[in-house]
Amino acid sequence: METILVLAHTENDGSLAKSAREALHAAATLHKSLAGSKFVVGLIGENVQAAANSIAACPATKYFGVTGADFSQLRYATDTAAAEAICKAAQATIVVAPATSRWARVLPGVAQRLGGRADTHVTGVAAADGKISINRWYYRQRMEGVSMRTQRPWFVGIDPGSQTACDCGAGAAAVEMVTVNLGDATKRTTVIGIREPKADAQTIRPDAQLMFVTGAGWTKKQADGQPHLPEAEKLILDFLKKSRASLGSSKSLVDLGGEGQAVLPFLSHMNQIGQTGATPRHAKGLSTCCHGEEPHTVGWRFIGERRAVNLDPNCGWARGKADVLYVADAFKVMAKVNELMAVQT
Numbered sequence: 001m002e003t004i005l006v007l008a009h010t011e012n013d014g015s016l017a018k019s020a021r022e023a024l025h026a027a028a029t030l031h032k033s034l035a036g037s038k039f040v041v042g043l044i045g046e047n048v049q050a051a052a053n054s055i056a057a058c059p060a061t062k063y064f065g066v067t068g069a070d071f072s073q074l075r076y077a078t079d080t081a082a083a084e085a086i087c088k089a090a091q092a093t094i095v096v097a098p099a100t101s102r103w104a105r106v107l108p109g110v111a112q113r114l115g116g117r118a119d120t121h122v123t124g125v126a127a128a129d130g131k132i133s134i135n136r137w138y139y140r141q142r143m144e145g146v147s148m149r150t151q152r153p154w155f156v157g158i159d160p161g162s163q164t165a166c167d168c169g170a171g172a173a174a175v176e177m178v179t180v181n182l183g184d185a186t187k188r189t190t191v192i193g194i195r196e197p198k199a200d201a202q203t204i205r206p207d208a209q210l211m212f213v214t215g216a217g218w219t220k221k222q223a224d225g226q227p228h229l230p231e232a233e234k235l236i237l238d239f240l241k242k243s244r245a246s247l248g249s250s251k252s253l254v255d256l257g258g259e260g261q262a263v264l265p266f267l268s269h270m271n272q273i274g275q276t277g278a279t280p281r282h283a284k285g286l287s288t289c290c291h292g293e294e295p296h297t298v299g300w301r302f303i304g305e306r307r308a309v310n311l312d313p314n315c316g317w318a319r320g321k322a323d324v325l326y327v328a329d330a331f332k333v334m335a336k337v338n339e340l341m342a343v344q345t
């Protein structure tokens with residue numbers, strides 16, 4: 001009989017992130033299709049009661065918690081110790097966890113300690129005829145694979161954004177506390193702060209409906225023989241401000257900055273979409289001044305509806321990579337879009 005454990009960490013404010021609720025949804029669905037399975041939740045954080053209460057209506061029969069100031073910060077040594085203790089207390093055979101940057105580092109280590117196996121970037125978990133399988137993408141999301149394992153415990157890291165978040169309601173959950181004896185060596189690392197861009201400079205928004213992609217064309221000489229960088233910057237930032245879209249970029253555009261050329265200052269390699277960049281998930285995507293080459297568009301694998309604006313009717317988007325291609329000047333199109341959005345707001 002399988003015991004499915006959802007392992008999550010709380011956020012700084014004691015809540016559960018959407019990615020944790022997505023893992024919960026995947027695990028609860030698996031539990032439903034796996035007759036005789038047990039379903040339990042394990043939470044780690046300074047205080048986990050509020051998080052447990054917030055999902056108390058989920059089908060879990062038991063809640064385990066590791067709490068205390070030592071577990072408030074992301075730190076490999078204490079996180080692995082806590083996760084290991086919960087897995088043992090729950091006698092978990094399948095551990096489903098959100099593949100946050102914190103858990104992605106920790107889970108393979110815990111699997112190693114417990115003689116189990118870990119799979120990363122999982123986008124689906126299912127059971128049929130008592131057998132569990134997972135889905136994940138390979139070769140930069142070009143191929144989808146389905147795999148099974150006999151080894152237990154099996155750690156499954158669910159890619160954030162790949163599932164619907166469980167909307168199970170709140171209540172009162174009884175949390176069984178698990179004690180972890182931490183040696184001094186586990187506390188040698190101290191997180192003294194997190195450096196991140198200011199909120200208004202944060203252009204990567206994984207939860208946005210729309211991904212807006214900028215390509216190197218924004219920096220190229222235009223019909224008048226001149227580049228128009230200040231105008232490009234204003235058009236793009238205006239659109240982002242109004243639409244709250246997430247900002248993506250082609251490799252060529254972000255590389256230009258690294259090569260010391262004039263470029264849009266709010267872009268970094270973090271914005272790059274593609275084979276050597278990110279594979280984000282958004283309902284819609286709009287590409288501007290980007291050619292739509294294969295290494296770029298493999299990063300669009302999980303974008304629902306794709307549109308592109310390019311002056312070139314033979315660009316990559318025209319070859320089946322976009323649902324709609326506007327053969328037009330992106331400077332003019334985005335100026336008009338911003339004008340229309342200003343009227344609407």
Ligand SMILES: Cc1cc2nc3c(=O)[nH]c(=O)nc-3n(C[C@H](O)[C@H](O)[C@H](O)COP(=O)(O)OP(=O)(O)OC[C@H]3O[C@@H](n4cnc5c(N)ncnc54)[C@H](O)[C@@H]3O)c2cc1C
Pocket residue numbers: 214215216217218220222249250251252253272273274275276277278288289290291292293294295296299309310311312315328329330331
């Ligand atoms: C191993 C490898 C991995 C790679 N990985 C990635 C990756 O992860 N991500 C990635 O993006 N690339 C990647 N590349 C690079 C990729 O092949 C392309 O070189 C890159 O995506 C091109 O960027 P671009 O379309 O912005 O620039 P360009 O190819 O220079 O295209 C600019 C486009 O802008 C258009 N344009 C210009 N002015 C306007 C205007 N006013 N209105 C509308 N359109 C206009 C032009 O018609 C042109 O199509 C990789 C390459 C290799 C070899």
